[in-house]
Structures are given as C-alpha cells and as structure tokens.
Amino acid sequence: MDPKFIRNFAIIAHIDHGKSTLSDRLLEITGSLTQREMQAQVLDAMDLERERGITIKAHSVRMMYQAKDGNTYQLNLIDTPGHVDFSYEVSRSLASCEGALLVVDASQGVEAQTLANAYLAISNGLEIIPVINKIDLPSADIPRTKEMIENTVGLPADDAIAVSAKTGLNVEAILEAVVHLIPPPEGKADAPLQALIFDSWFDPYKGVIVLARVINGTLRTGQRIRLMSNGRTFDVESMGVLTPKPVEISTLSAGEVGFFVATIKDVADTKVGDTITDPSNPAAEPLPGFEDIKSMVFAGLYTVESHEHGALREALGKLKLNDASFSFEPESSVALGFGFRCGFLGLLHMEIIQERLEREFGLDLITTAPGVRYKIHLTGPRSESNIVEVENPSRWPDPTTIDFIEEPVITAKILTNEEYVGGILKLVEDKRGKQKNFEYVSGSRVMITYELPLNEIVLDFYDRLKSVSRGYASLDYHLSGMWTSPMVKMDILVSGEPVDALSVIVHRDFAYERGKALVHKMKELIPRQMFEVAIQAAIGSKIVARETVSAIKKDVLAKCYGGDISRKRKLLDKQKEGKKRMKRIGKVDIPQEAFLAVLKVGE
Numbered sequence: 001m002d003p004k005f006i007r008n009f010a011i012i013a014h015i016d017h018g019k020s021t022l023s024d025r026l027l028e029i030t031g032s033l034t035q036r037e038m039q040a041q042v043l044d045a046m047d048l049e050r051e052r053g054i055t056i057k058a059h060s061v062r063m064m065y066q067a068k069d070g071n072t073y074q075l076n077l078i079d080t081p082g083h084v085d086f087s088y089e090v091s092r093s094l095a096s097c098e099g100a101l102l103v104v105d106a107s108q109g110v111e112a113q114t115l116a117n118a119y120l121a122i123s124n125g126l127e128i129i130p131v132i133n134k135i136d137l138p139s140a141d142i143p144r145t146k147e148m149i150e151n152t153v154g155l156p157a158d159d160a161i162a163v164s165a166k167t168g169l170n171v172e173a174i175l176e177a178v179v180h181l182i183p184p185p186e187g188k189a190d191a192p193l194q195a196l197i198f199d200s201w202f203d204p205y206k207g208v209i210v211l212a213r214v215i216n217g218t219l220r221t222g223q224r225i226r227l228m229s230n231g232r233t234f235d236v237e238s239m240g241v242l243t244p245k246p247v248e249i250s251t252l253s254a255g256e257v258g259f260f261v262a263t264i265k266d267v268a269d270t271k272v273g274d275t276i277t278d279p280s281n282p283a284a285e286p287l288p289g290f291e292d293i294k295s296m297v298f299a300g301l302y303t304v305e306s307h308e309h310g311a312l313r314e315a316l317g318k319l320k321l322n323d324a325s326f327s328f329e330p331e332s333s334v335a336l337g338f339g340f341r342c343g344f345l346g347l348l349h350m351e352i353i354q355e356r357l358e359r360e361f362g363l364d365l366i367t368t369a370p371g372v373r374y375k376i377h378l379t380g381p382r383s384e385s386n387i388v389e390v391e392n393p394s395r396w397p398d399p400t401t402i403d404f405i406e407e408p409v410i411t412a413k414i415l416t417n418e419e420y421v422g423g424i425l426k427l428v429e430d431k432r433g434k435q436k437n438f439e440y441v442s443g444s445r446v447m448i449t450y451e452l453p454l455n456e457i458v459l460d461f462y463d464r465l466k467s468v469s470r471g472y473a474s475l476d477y478h479l480s481g482m483w484t485s486p487m488v489k490m491d492i493l494v495s496g497e498p499v500d501a502l503s504v505i506v507h508r509d510f511a512y513e514r515g516k517a518l519v520h521k522m523k524e525l526i527p528r529q530m531f532e533v534a535i536q537a538a539i540g541s542k543i544v545a546r547e548t549v550s551a552i553k554k555d556v557l558a559k560c561y562g563g564d565i566s567r568k569r570k571l572l573d574k575q576k577e578g579k580k581r582m583k584r585i586g587k588v589d590i591p592q593e594a595f596l597a598v599l600k601v602g603e
C-alpha cells in the first residue's frame, strides 16, 4: 500500500481507563468485527488477561477505514501492555508507530502510568492525540481532565476528543483525527530491509510467530532474514495481518505492520526490539533502542508434592517458549527439595506465571519470597572474578569474604493527592527511599519522585502504597542504578533448624525490626501443631527475634463424639484442604503463606 494511506498508532492509557473498550469500538466502526463477533474484548487474548482485565501481551490489528475525504486508509492499531513490569515492550511497540491516542478517564484524570507512557511516546517522537474517555459517567469532568493533560503531560488539550468508548459516542472523530493528525510512515521501500520486532509468541501449530513493523525495504514470504542482535538466519514461511482474524499476505512493505512465521524454533531468538534484515542486502545498522531485557525479580518455585517436580519442569519449559523475559534454572533447597529459581520482570509478571502454572498445568506450588539480584564484591584484588551476582539467599557468600554489596535501585514516580502525601512520604522513607523531586502538578495533585532499592519494592511496596493512599496513588518505576548497601542474610529457624527457603536478604539497619515482624507474622501463619514450635530469626549465629507457636491441646476429632461419620469426614476434608499448600519440614507443617510472610509483614 502507498505509505500515504497508512497510519500506525497505539493507545496509551492507565489501567482501566478504557483502552480495550475503545479498541473494540474502533474495530466495530471500521467493520473489522461485527457486534456478534465481539463477544468479549478481542485484543486481550489470554483468559488470564480477560479475567484480570489487563493487557499483558501486545498485539496489532489492521483496520481499513474509509475517511470523510473519500480515501481508504490502512490503520494499524498496535496494542501496548498496560503495566510497569512491561515498559520496555511498551517502548518498542511505540517505536513501531507514528502516533498515539492518549486515553484519559474523565472521572479519574491523568495517572502516573498515563504519564510514563505519554513520556515514552513523546520521546519516541510520536504525534499524540489526547482522548478523554468515559464522558457518559456522571463524575466525568472534562475541563479538569483537559487542564491535567496540559499541566502534567504538557500537551495542548483544547482539541482533546471527548468520547464514551462504552456507548460509542463521538468515537468516529478519533478515526478522523488519526487519519489527519498522525503522519504517514516515512520509510523507503527500496532501502535495505529493516524491520522492528515488537512482539513474538509461540504457537503450538505454527511455531514462533513474530509481530514486526517494516521500517525500510520489503519483507517477503520465502525470503531469508537475519536477526541483527545474534546474526541468526531463518527463512520466512508465511506472513499475515490480524484483522483481527489472521489473513495471509505475501509481502509487507515499508511502513506496514504484520506477523510472519519463519523457521524459528525458539522465542528466545526473537527478542523484542531486535532488527530483521536481509542477509543478501543487509542494513548498515540495526534500528536504535534495542535492549536485552533481564529478569529483575527472582523467586524459588517448588511443587508441594515432590513427585510433581518433572511436571513443573515441563510446564516452565512450555511457558518459557512463549515468554523470553522469563527465566528458570534448577535449584534445590534442604527444606523444599528440588525446585527452580525463576526470574521475572516484576511482581505482576511473577504472579501471572504462578497463576498460569496452577491453572493451566494444575500444579500446587510453594513460592519463596521474591528478591533481587545483588552484586557482591568479595575481598581481595579488585577484579571481575571477585564479583559474584547472587539472587538466591542460599548462595549468599560467607560474610567474612564480602568486601561490599551493590543492590539495584529504581526511580519511582508516584502521583497522588496532597492529602495522602504524609502517609506516602513515611512509607518511602521506611523503604529507604531518597527524595529526588516533589512538585504540585495541578491543583492538589502531587508528583513525588524517589529513588528506592528494588528489594523494598518487590516486598510489599505496592500494596502498602495502595493502602496508605486508599488507592489514590499511582506508581511507575524503572531501574536506574545501584547503591552500595550493607545487606545481610537473615535466616529463619523453625524448632531450632534453619529453613533455607525462608531466608531473606535485608538491610543491616532494618534487620532487627524486620526479623521481629517476620517471626511475628510467621507465628500467625504457622498452624499449631501437637507440640510447641519456636520460630527464630537469626543473622549468622545471632538470634534477633523469637516467637513460639503453642501446642494444640485437643484433638480436632475429639469433638466428633459418637458415630457422626459425616461430620467427622467433613472435618478431615477440611484439614486436608488446609494441608494442600503445606510443606512438612522436619516435623512441622509450614503453609505457603509462611514462605511469603515477608510480603505480608506490616499488614
């Protein structure tokens, strides 16, 4: 197609501001889908996405739109994931577009995630069209939303398009704006091929499917391609576009977006942000912005039943096929047996994987407390060989061999209302934060910028932020450096025995308090046994805190006098149910919650 009639755009929005609903409306208006086909929101494909109402994977759809100027345009809508864990993928999706709709909920206003994504779009040079959604709601405040867009995002909002994605009111105006305000793609059809990968996934029937935007040149079925980050070559077997039904095509020319299937076996080969070129006429350089994304958060995954270990390995392997940003390697724990150390982009990513393992593969899992990767400089000469990276507390080196430790640090932007500032500042200070900036952005809205150790964020930061702000705070963060910090390993002893899977890495100055809170929480979580159980927190050989779970006095069945067998069975079933997620360590049954107690401290 002549690039003059192509428009590539994304929708950026805070979670729940209506991105999926709006996408559906656009598909409906352009006749891409009939109402009956719509059923559910089509862009959110996975069940889990639908249930949680969040977009995890980016997709793209091609719509044909006959504009009021009489021309038919090819509109490629590129969906972007809506969560901080996936901001690199968002940035690559945006790099595939010339424009973006910035959707803001008229009853909520601009949130931190809106801002973060808007900045990403601005820095990618995109034309941004502000859209004010949910104007059907009684609480919608269009003038205030416009003012916020101007003050916080810094975009003129006089011409913002006010719509209701739900009722369809004024949505067509968005399509006209896309056609007239977003510039057509600029690539050269006769230049060497450069195509940007912005998503890929594994399909059990077709193999790896890659979504790409052709920037320069042409991509053809049957052609040999080379991935510029790793030099590997593959042959393109088929190509298509999603309308959103897959439709086969044979070429994608400069400016177009589509998917292809090649002789690629492993999604790990198709990294988001990588450039595809033609080995017989290669591009001089890759497209800018490629990063090899790494896991930031790590946790151990174990099966409750040790015989399910093989099934877990298989399930992890299957998930990995579809998710190059997730990693796992075998580990073993004295307490839990054989399991896997898994790496995730963030906590949401971890929860998603865990839920999929349980739901799709029917596994009962024990997850250990999430942590981050530390860079430990050992004593002795300064050299690379004296630095170890540790993300598993059980591999923590002997403290006498440690010179100093570096921990990953993030820059967090928190957007809230002034009435919650006090609580939030206390929280970020508790979490070892350092203030970078504090400003009023519009009216009583405050933007707080802090540097915080990632380790504190992965614990319970998000939940606590929500509770101190009663939900009126939004958070966006990115990794921004390392701090040298005196971290120590804290062991938890149950009945005098250290349980390796319960160990956590904490800051030395907070160790005493954390230890106390942790054993206190564990005392609540570990059910009473037939005997007394001591729970202790220790650093090295020094006990910093102790609690005791007292013994059960009576047998539960003693209550079931006589022959009431059904009652007895009910009780036993109940006990069994409760036992499902327990792991017997020594003589003590420890429930899943206790392994995640560090996440719950302070609740």
Ligand SMILES: Nc1nc2c(ncn2[C@@H]2O[C@H](COP(=O)(O)OP(=O)(O)OP(=O)(O)O)[C@@H](O)[C@H]2O)c(=O)[nH]1
Binding pocket: 013, 014, 015, 016, 017, 018, 019, 020, 021, 022, 053, 054, 055, 082, 133, 134, 135, 136, 137, 163, 164, 165, 166, 167
């Ligand atoms: N009243 C009203 N509700 C809307 C409108 N648009 C969306 N909603 C509702 O807002 C909620 C969130 O909408 P979604 O479209 O799922 O939000 P989203 O931005 O795609 O969410 P993520 O995929 O998590 O980013 C849903 O319950 C929608 O029905 C609107 O114009 N008016």
